[in-house]
Amino acid sequence: MATLTRPRRGKVIAGVCAALANRFNISPFLVRLLFVISIVLPGPQVLLYVVLWFLFPKEK
Secondary structure: OOOOOEOOOOOOOOOHHHHHHHHHOOOHHHHHHHHHHHOOOOOOHHHHHHHHHHHOOEOO
């Protein structure tokens, strides 16, 4: 499995969804779609995204 690093290519905003997709070997589109759908639910989704943005290192 790949590590949790934000890719330099293939990212849309910060690369968090792309990093998760690479790690779990699923489509980045699916991860992004699930994230966008989850926005309508109550919870800290956007805050979690920002935290992961800072926690996941950039790909070298």
